Amino acid sequence: MSKNVDVKRAKILDVAKRRFAHFGMTKTTMAEIAKDLSFSKALLYYYFPDKHSLYTAVLEHVVNEMINKVEAYIPSASGVEEILLYAVESRMSIMRDNYNLFEYSSSQFIQNPGEMGKNIGPYFERIRDQYSRILKKGVDNKEIKVDDFNETAELLLFSLMGMRVGILSKDLNDCLFPTPDEFDLILTKQQKMVKIFLRGLRHS
Structure with missing residues (x-):
């Protein structure tokens, strides 16, 4: 892929992200994105x-x-x-800024978990791998003790996800994504969960 193609693709993603985040997936058309870009629909x-x-x-x-x-x-x-608390906070901030983008992915997961799972699965794995590297840094610094980095990272992520689902006040059949008002509460609880989780990994 040429540098020019990379630049154009990056521009498309940036403009589409703003429109999806503001208007949502269903209320956005390819024609509107092309107009925002000053591109022809054919080029898009x-x-x-x-x-x-x-x-x-x-x-x-x-x-x-x-x-x-x-x-x-x-x-x-x-x-x-400090790293894990920042990871939780920055992730929540980005999800809040792109609310309609993530809300749509959650609703699609409920309607078609198999298809959306194919898209979301690799993202979870990449975040798990990052958390695994963060835990290894903690071990290298002799802050914590971890036997299996990937398994422990998964346990932490599942704990954080479970915390989010447990807090949501919506019907349990539609609880994969919070309302805007629930973000602060979820973030506070997830930060506490990180501290409790790490306490169990500290050297005795």
Whole structure:
């Protein structure tokens, strides 16, 4: 892929992300995105054959933003707890800023878990791998003791996800994504969960 193509693709993802985040997936059309870009619809379809493929690419783009933001923070952090608390806070902030984007993915997961699982699964694995590396840093610094990095990272992520589902006040058949008013409460509880989780990994 040429540098020019990379630049155009990045521009499309950035513009589409803003529109999806503001208006949502169902209320956004490819024609509107092309107009925002000052592109022809034909050029937009050259890069992305349909709105679903563009949405999936935007979701991946935002997950990359989450991961890269934490990676950039790691070298300056004082310890594993600070890194994990930042990871939880920055992830929640990005989800809040892109509310309609993530809310749609959650609703689609409820309607078609198999298909959405194919898209969401690799993102979970990448975040798990990042958490695993963060835990290893904590072990290298002799802050914590971990026997299996990937398994422990998964347990932490599942704990955080379970905390979110447990707090949500909506019907349990539609509880994968919080309302805007629930973000602060969920973040506070997840931060406490990180501290409790790490306490169990501390050297005795």
